[in-house]
Amino acid sequence: MILVTGGAGYIGSHIVRDLADRGYSVLVLDNLSTGHLEAVDKRVLFIQGDVGDEAVLDKIFKTYPVQAVIHLAASCLVGESVKNPLKYYQNNVVQTVCLLGKMIEHNIGNFIFSSTCATYGIPNQAVIHEQLPTNPINPYGHSKLMIEQILNDISERHHFRFVALRYFNVAGAHSSGEIGEDHEPETHLIPNILRHLQGKFRSIQIFGDDYATPDGTCIRDYIHVSDLSSGHILALEYLLQNPAQKITEIFNLGNEKGVSIWEMINLCEQVTGGKATVQIQPRRQGDPPQLVATSQKIRDVLGWSPKYDIKKTIESAWNWHQKHPNGY
Numbered sequence: 477m478i479l480v481t482g483g484a485g486y487i488g489s490h491i492v493r494d495l496a497d498r499g500y501s502v503l504v505l506d507n508l509s510t511g512h513l514e515a516v517d518k519r520v521l522f523i524q525g526d527v528g529d530e531a532v533l534d535k536i537f538k539t540y541p542v543q544a545v546i547h548l549a550a551s552c553l554v555g556e557s558v559k560n561p562l563k564y565y566q567n568n569v570v571q572t573v574c575l576l577g578k579m580i581e582h583n584i585g586n587f588i589f590s591s592t593c594a595t596y597g598i599p600n601q602a603v604i605h606e607q608l609p610t611n612p613i614n615p616y617g618h619s620k621l622m623i624e625q626i627l628n629d630i631s632e633r634h635h636f637r638f639v640a641l642r643y644f645n646v647a648g649a650h651s652s653g654e655i656g657e658d659h660e661p662e663t664h665l666i667p668n669i670l671r672h673l674q675g676k677f678r679s680i681q682i683f684g685d686d687y688a689t690p691d692g693t694c695i696r697d698y699i700h701v702s703d704l705s706s707g708h709i710l711a712l713e714y715l716l717q718n719p720a721q722k723i724t725e726i727f728n729l730g731n732e733k734g735v736s737i738w739e740m741i742n743l744c745e746q747v748t749g750g751k752a753t754v755q756i757q758p759r760r761q762g763d764p765p766q767l768v769a770t771s772q773k774i775r776d777v778l779g780w781s782p783k784y785d786i787k788k789t790i791e792s793a794w795n796w797h798q799k800h801p802n803g804y
């Protein structure tokens with residue numbers, strides 16, 4: 477049995493579906509604060525609760541033979557983390573420490589952690605690899621880096637192995653069009669552009685066009701959610717197939733291509749055939765100018781390879797938004 481916390485969320489629901497497709501037994505723990513019950517695959521078990529609820533965790537670990545935990549439940553908005561840092565330390569650090577404590581108490585030593593490229597801060601080179609220094613510039617990045625440190629420390633002391641995956645910008649939707657991104661409020665770039673092009677609101681806002689990038693807007697690396705999911709499954713199999721090996725790995729998961737906000741708007745116009753109305757706004761606090769990965773390490777160690785380029789990623793998101801104009 478694989479426990480997926482946050483399995484009702486955007487990324488979690490894709491990983492859960494892929495795990496179920498591969499025949500894994502899955503238990504989802506999600507408090508539904510931002511997730512959707514409709515997004516959870518019908519083949520898996522679902523428990524509504526917090527990852528920081530010790531009684532719920534005791535019950536789960538006593539009742540089910542959990543082999544590994546994929547921990548996705550977290551708050552994950554850079555801008556919000558600047559405005560409300562304690563929410564991020566509470567949800568991402570305090571609750572995760574509780575989960576880790578219960579895993580150790582119940583002798584469960586396989587952990588996959590959703591970390592982030594926000595751990596790097598403003599990197600001193602264009603393409604980010606895992607050995608670069610970590611200097612987060614927002615509470616979200618700090619909260620995730622703190623857990624990486626804790627994972628390193630506990631793996632020294634306990635039989636506890638982990639793979640931390642540093643996500644770049646996750647986008648797109650499942651090829652079936654049945655699950656996709658549905659946040660309220662939506663803050664992410666691609667769904668905001670697509671919803672604007674669907675006529676949901678009058679303009680798309682660009683947060684800052686005076687960055688030191690070729691067109692002045694922030695550059696990000698957009699990875700398809702199903703490629704991200706396949707990275708988790710490879711990480712899980714790596715842990716399960718090498719039970720005697722000490723594993724404390726950190727891998728980037730990005731598509732290795734930088735796309736600026738202006739370029740993204742143009743690409744979304746091409747995919748949808750629409751024309752965007754753009755408003756330039758001040759910079760959003762906490763945004764680094766450029767975040768682009770190399771994912772060479774996970775390619776080499778786990779044999780990961782992404783299937784979606786940016787155009788296919790936008791097409792899959794557009795398919796989802798057209799099929800579900802009001803979300804779930």
Ligand code: UDP
Pocket residue numbers: 554555645663664665666668680681682683684694695696737760763
């Ligand atoms: N962004 C924007 N307009 C929007 C949403 C996002 O200009 O409506 C910018 C945001 O400031 C950042 C980039 O697009 O530079 C990606 O933001 P997103 O929130 O999608 O992901 P993040 O990089 O914060 O994880």
